[in-house]
Amino acid sequence: MFDYLKNPVFEQTREGIRRFIAEELMPMEHELALGSEDAWPKEVLQRVWRRSAELGFYASCLPPALGGKGFSVLEQCALKADLAASGSALAPHVLGDLGGPPRVGNMLKYATPQQLARYFEPVIRGEKSTCFALTEPQSGSDAQSITTTAVQDGDELVINGVKHYISGAPFADFAIVMCVTDASATPPAITAVLVDLDLPGVTVSQRYVPMSGQHIDADIEFVNVRVPSANVFGGLGNGFKLGMSRINVNRLLHCPTMLGLATSAYEASLDYARTRRQFGAPIARFQAIQHMLADMASALWACESMIAQTAMLADAGGDLRMKAAACKLFVSERCFEIADKAVQIHGNVGVTRHHPIEQTFRKLRMFRIFTGTSEIQRNTIARAILDTAGASA
Numbered sequence: 001m002f003d004y005l006k007n008p009v010f011e012q013t014r015e016g017i018r019r020f021i022a023e024e025l026m027p028m029e030h031e032l033a034l035g036s037e038d039a040w041p042k043e044v045l046q047r048v049w050r051r052s053a054e055l056g057f058y059a060s061c062l063p064p065a066l067g068g069k070g071f072s073v074l075e076q077c078a079l080k081a082d083l084a085a086s087g088s089a090l091a092p093h094v095l096g097d098l099g100g101p102p103r104v105g106n107m108l109k110y111a112t113p114q115q116l117a118r119y120f121e122p123v124i125r126g127e128k129s130t131c132f133a134l135t136e137p138q139s140g141s142d143a144q145s146i147t148t149t150a151v152q153d154g155d156e157l158v159i160n161g162v163k164h165y166i167s168g169a170p171f172a173d174f175a176i177v178m179c180v181t182d183a184s185a186t187p188p189a190i191t192a193v194l195v196d197l198d199l200p201g202v203t204v205s206q207r208y209v210p211m212s213g214q215h216i217d218a219d220i221e222f223v224n225v226r227v228p229s230a231n232v233f234g235g236l237g238n239g240f241k242l243g244m245s246r247i248n249v250n251r252l253l254h255c256p257t258m259l260g261l262a263t264s265a266y267e268a269s270l271d272y273a274r275t276r277r278q279f280g281a282p283i284a285r286f287q288a289i290q291h292m293l294a295d296m297a298s299a300l301w302a303c304e305s306m307i308a309q310t311a312m313l314a315d316a317g318g319d320l321r322m323k324a325a326a327c328k329l330f331v332s333e334r335c336f337e338i339a340d341k342a343v344q345i346h347g348n349v350g351v352t353r354h355h356p357i358e359q360t361f362r363k364l365r366m367f368r369i370f371t372g373t374s375e376i377q378r379n380t381i382a383r384a385i386l387d388t389a390g391a392s393a
Helices: 008-032 042-054 073-085 101-110 113-124 239-275 287-315 321-351 356-366 374-392
Strands: 130-133 149-153 156-167 174-182 189-196 202-205 217-228
Touching (some): 073 239, 073 287, 174 217, 189 217, 321 374
Parallel strands (some): 149 174
C-alpha cells in the first residue's frame, strides 16, 4: 500500500515501525498472552507509548517544532494502513491513535503555553493520554444537542453531565470535554474544557464492549467537577468550531485503518484460496472464488486511490468537507464488503469466534458508524454538492 512514497525520512520511519512491531510488540503480546479483545493494563500501554516516543515514532506526524517529523497527511495514511494490516493488538498505540498525538495534533494551535506544558507536551512525549469527549447518551450525530454544562463560579467552572462511548477514555489521563456554557444562545454556546480524569466527581466506567471486542471505550460522568477557568481550550463558545475543525481530517484518517484491515483480510483469503483443497484442487481454481478475489483487489485499489487523492487535497489545504465524507462513506462500505467476501472464502473458519477474519469482519462493520454514520456522510455530501450546484446556477 502507498509503495510510491519515497521520502527517505519517511521510508526509514516506516521500516523502523515494521521492525518495532515484529521485534518488540509481537513478542510482548505473546509473552503477556493478551490480544486485541483483552483489556490491556495501562502500565503496558504506557511502555508502548514511551518506547515509541523514544524511537521517534510516536509524534512523527506532528511538525518538527513540536518534536515530530512533519509527515504529510498522505504519509500518515500510509503508516496507519501498515499498522492496521500488521495484525498486532498494540499497533494502534504506536502512533497514539487512541489517546496520543493524533488526537490533539491539529488542535494544538489553540492551546495556551500553560496548557501545552501541562497537558499536551506530556501527550507528545508518551507520558499522558487524552480523549475527546463529545458524544452523550442522547446526543450522537447531532453534536449541538449536548447537555453537559460548564457553569462559571468565580475563577472556576463547575461541570455536570455524562459523556458516552468515548474512545480512549479507559486509559486517558485527561479529556477534552465539550460543554454548554450558554444555553440561552441559539444555537447553545459550546466550549471545550480540559478536565483531569482523577478529579473529585469524575467517574470513568466501562459498562460495555463494542462488537470488535476491544476495551477502548467508556462513559465519563461529571458531578460538580470543578476546574480552573484557565482550562478553557480554544476560547469560550468556540468548542463546536474546534470540534468540527478536527472531524474532516479524522474522517479521512479512519480510512487507511479500514484499508489496512481489509488488505490483511484479502491477503489471508488469497493464501487460503491457494492452500485450501476441495474436490482434489485448491479452491482458487473455482471461478466463484476467483471473482470474489478480483472484486476484493479492485475495491482495495479504488479505496487506496481515493484515500491518496483526499490526503493530497488535505496537504494542499483544500476544503475536505465533501471529499472526506465521500472517502469515509466509500471506504467503510467497500472494506466491509471485502471482509464479507473474506468470510465467504474461508467458510466455517471465517465464522469461527476470534479467528482473524471473523475479528476483522466485526471491526470493519463498526467503521460504518464511527465518526458519523454512512447516512450522515451522505447528508454531508449532498449538502456540499447541492451548495456547489446552487452557487454555479
